[in-house]
Amino acid sequence: MSVSDNDAPALLRRLFDVAVAAADPADVLARHLPKKPSGRCIVVGAGKSAASMARAVEAAWPDVDLSGVVVTRYGHAVPTTRIAVREAAHPVPDAAGEVAAREILAAVASAGPNDLVLTLISGGGSALMTLPREPLTLDDLIIVNRLLLRSGLTIEDMNRVRRRLDRLKGGGLLRAANGAQLVTLAISDVPGDDPAAIASGPTVPDPSATDDLSHLAERLGPNLPEAARALMLAPGDAQPNATPDFRLIAAPQISLETAAAAARAAGVVPLILGDALEGEARELGIVMAGIARAVAAHGTPQPAPAVLLSGGETTVTIGDTEPGRGGRNTEFLLGLACALQGHPRIHALAGDTDGIDGTEDAAGALVGPDTLRCAREAGCDPRRMLAAHDSYSLFDRIGALIRTGPTLTNVNDFRAVLVL
Known part of the structure; x- marks a missing residue:
């Protein structure tokens, strides 16, 4: 079974949904x-x-x-x-x-x-x-x-x-x-x-x-x-x-393993990078972008098609200025998108399994090769909005948010980076 570029968002959403269901x-x-x-x-x-x-x-x-x-x-x-x-x-x-x-x-x-x-x-x-x-x-x-x-x-x-x-x-x-x-x-x-x-x-x-x-x-x-x-x-x-x-x-690991099984059934090799990843959300986005690029360019640590799965709880450190709207998952994704610069073979999803990323009404969002282009066409400056912790606003404007409502469970963040 092969996964096309058009299939990527649906597959990522499927992985998120089964991860949440495993904790019901x-x-x-x-x-x-x-x-x-x-x-x-x-x-x-x-x-x-x-x-x-x-x-x-x-x-x-x-x-x-x-x-x-x-x-x-x-x-x-x-x-x-x-x-x-x-x-x-x-x-x-x-x-x-x-x-x-x-x-x-x-x-x-x-x-x-x-x-x-x-x-x-x-x-x-x-x-x-x-x-x-x-x-x-x-x-x-x-x-x-x-x-x-x-x-x-x-x-x-x-x-x-x-x-x-x-x-x-x-x-x-x-x-x-x-x-x-x-x-x-x-x-x-x-x-x-x-x-x-x-x-x-x-x-x-x-x-x-x-x-x-x-x-x-x-x-x-x-x-x-x-x-x-x-x-x-x-x-x-x-x-x-x-x-x-x-x-x-x-627990997070159980949900990641369930998502991994769903990925295998779709013909994609899963790599679980850990259920306890921490650190600044935007910095983790940069790290994940680097790993995904290595999969795409060199087939390491796993040839494509592959999906990098991880859980845990990142942080967003707010300075003295008043932040925009966002949570750690959308900030992770915007950091990832800025680092990928529209890579044609990489898609990603990140979301809080409770359905609420930070204090907003979305669980998270989706990123694809066209994310930065769509953001600029919508009048957004991705790097400026990342610096202002305004990731929710960007994904809202381009229609990429994932809104599930309260899921009534919570095994922390779920991240999936898909390399085709």
């Missing part, structure tokens, strides 16, 4: 459930997939005494009958997230010795379930989150900060369970699938509880609230002694 809680959650409890099952959770995960639990356990509450992003709720669903803001927390966090804490604390606390965790939970450590206020945490988003810090360092400043992160729910059985089902959106990093680890001990975070406080600058700075310079909360029962039900 409706299909994957039930097989990871523990033994049914003799008492109640108290379900709590936070993240962009929390509501769809709660619905999957209800479908799998119609005969279990279920109750509880989960919090998800605005627009990501789905109908449930026994588990309450709350909505809150992401990526910057709001008061609704704090109210939901208190409900979740109370539900966990009510568990008895015969009850099961089933915790549903997915990406986005760090912002959605927010309970500031005293004397920090919600307003303080909002400022911290905005600073983190502009900082260029890795997700690992961001989570070190979040765990230090929040009562529920870094094992807070595990402490609240008071010895009741607690099982976590998680969908990973972080490099390496570290349980302490997914939603900042509310059900696992904080591995950085005694770390010196002064260098991170310095990195966040003079606008860091003094209460936050003081907490970052002090040790974290005492760590729970319990051993967590933590079950990963979906």
